[in-house]
Amino acid sequence: AQSVTQLDSQVPVFEEAPVELRCNYSSSVSVYLFWYVQYPNQGLQLLLKYLSGSTLVKGINGFEAEFNKSQTSFHLRKPSVHISDTAEYFCAVINTGGGNKLTFGTGTQLKVEL
Amino acid sequence: NAGVTQTPKFQVLKTGQSMTLQCAQDMNHEYMSWYRQDPGMGLRLIHYSVGAGITDQGEVPNGYNVSRSTTEDFPLRLLSAAPSQTSVYFCASSSRQNYGYTFGSGTRLTVV
Numbered sequence: 001a002q003s004v005t006q007l008d009s010q011v012p013v014f015e016e017a018p019v020e021l022r023c024n025y026s027s028s029v030s031v032y033l034f035w036y037v038q039y040p041n042q043g044l045q046l047l048l049k050y051l052s053g054s055t056l057v058k059g060i061n062g063f064e065a066e067f068n069k070s071q072t073s074f075h076l077r078k079p080s081v082h083i084s085d086t087a088e089y090f091c092a093v094i095n096t097g098g099g100n101k102l103t104f105g106t107g108t109q110l111k112v113e114l
Numbered sequence: 115n116a117g118v119t120q121t122p123k124f125q126v127l128k129t130g131q132s133m134t135l136q137c138a139q140d141m142n143h144e145y146m147s148w149y150r151q152d153p154g155m156g157l158r159l160i161h162y163s164v165g166a167g168i169t170d171q172g173e174v175p176n177g178y179n180v181s182r183s184t185t186e187d188f189p190l191r192l193l194s195a196a197p198s199q200t201s202v203y204f205c206a207s208s209s210r211q212n213y214g215y216t217f218g219s220g221t222r223l224t225v226v
Binding site for chain 1: 145147149154155156157158159162164170172204206208210213214215216217218219220
């Protein structure tokens with residue numbers, strides 16, 4: 001079975017500063033990896049995904065993530081954040097072994113301050 | 115293109131009552147799932163389906179039933195509501211090729 005760990009429950013950052021949200025996964029087989037964003041009182045929106053190919057994945061709103069197989073990580077980064085990036089961010093994983101069960105981490109609340 | 119539609123958006127139930135949360139998608143996706151979201155716990159998988167007529171249990175299935183008679187619809191049934199089922203429920207769907215799930219806007223359920 002797969003699992004996802006997001007060690008940081010909250011990350012405060014000043015506007016225009018860079019940010020990294022950490023995600024580590026555990027799986028006995030190959031995985032697909034995802035980052036979702038949830039704005040207050042809304043559903044989840046896909047930011048980016050890694051299925052195969054280049055380990056650096058670019059997503060919407062200027063976010064990118066890098067798949068590191070040796071460290072089993074998929075950290076999310078943005079070089080300069082905006083107030084509108086304040087939201088909760090979820091890392092998620094699917095085992096390539098079968099089915100399409102998406103397993104989520106517990107989420108990281110990003111708070112961008114002036 | 116409506117995507118994933120969930121109804122109702124809000125619901126208050128009394129302990130012991132039953133209800134069905136509706137979920138419909140118009141993207142012809144094979145996979146559909148139900149999640150519940152609770153503070154500090156992320157989203158936990160309740161039930162999922164890989165196609166019409168095929169369902170399976172997720173991480174927290176107790177107290178919930180599902181069926182999938184058509185590709186489009188995947189209702190979630192609470193047979194006898196309990197306060198522990200107070201949560202926000204999300205339905206999601208994905209194609210077999212794409213793997214990127216599309217989420218509905220959620221149903222906020224309170225059991226008193």
